[in-house]
Amino acid sequence: GAGVSQTPSNKVTEKGKYVELRCDPISGHTALYWYRQSLGQGPEFLIYFQGTGAADDSGLPNDRFFAVRPEGSVSTLKIQRTERGDSAVYLCASSLTRGGTEAFFGQGTRLTVV
Amino acid sequence: QQQVKQSPQSLIVQKGGISIINCAYENTAFDYFPWYQQFPGKGPALLIAIRPDVSEKKEGRFTISFNKSAKQFSLHIMDSQPGDSATYFCAASISSGANNLFFGTGTRLTVIP
Structure with missing residues (x-):
């Protein structure tokens, strides 16, 4: 069956621009x-949604980062005024419920800010 | 501050050998300890996970050993195969699933034929 799908797979943007990264979870x-994964590092938690609401956004680094999941399925991570330090692989994962079940990761979106 | 410390950074093992990766943590509230396997260009995939109420969990060639008093846990890969060559991450969280997992820095394993 289909796994977690993330688009685009690669995104190059100029410093200061706005970007949107999309995640289609498992149905x-x-x-x-x-999550965000910098080169040579483990993933770092950004935000967690249960249904449509952000249940935990404690990992968002600052107010330039925002995520939505308006219908409880597809989610979009939005980054305003991108900086070179935002360059990383942004990973999305989904699970059937919050606890007790495996989370499946997508292949990620590699964001490069030049 | 790194919540979960992982070593070694890289590991080379002969085919058929045992691969051992170690992790340590400080937060005693952690109660879920998964290991993830990541191939280049792919997202992490859950390999095996343990809770602190057991000291060992085995699934096929993969075993987690857990030492609660030392706040350490390790992954053992028995009979290592070239197909096991990947980056392995330990992680910890206060709940299962993938909410607010703290990952280690990863171990790049290479299994030589």
Whole structure:
């Protein structure tokens, strides 16, 4: 079956521009997570959705980062006024429910800010 | 501050050998310890996970050993195969699933034929 799909797979943008990264979770999964992985590092938690609401956004680094999941399925991570330090692979994961079930990661979107 | 410390950074093992990766944590509230396997260009995939109420969990060639008093846990890959060559991440969280997982820095494993 289809896994977690992230688009685009690669995004190059200029410093100061706005970007949107999309995540299509596995159908029926109510929990959705965004992580950021810098080169040579483990993923770092950004935000977690249960349904349509952000249940935990404690990992968002600053107010330039925002994420939505308006219908409880597809999610979009939005980054305003991008900076070179935002360059990383942005990973999305989904799970059937919050606890007790495996989370499946997408292949990520590689964001490069030049 | 790194919540989960992982070593070694890289590991080379002969085919058929045992690969051992170690992790340590400080936060005693952690109660879920998964290991993830990541191939280049792919997202992490859950390999095996343990809770602190058991000291060992085995699934096929993969075993997690957990030492609660030392706040350490390790992954053992028995009979390592070239197809196991990947980056392995340990992680910890206060709940299962993928909410607010703290990942280690990763171990790049290379299994030589």
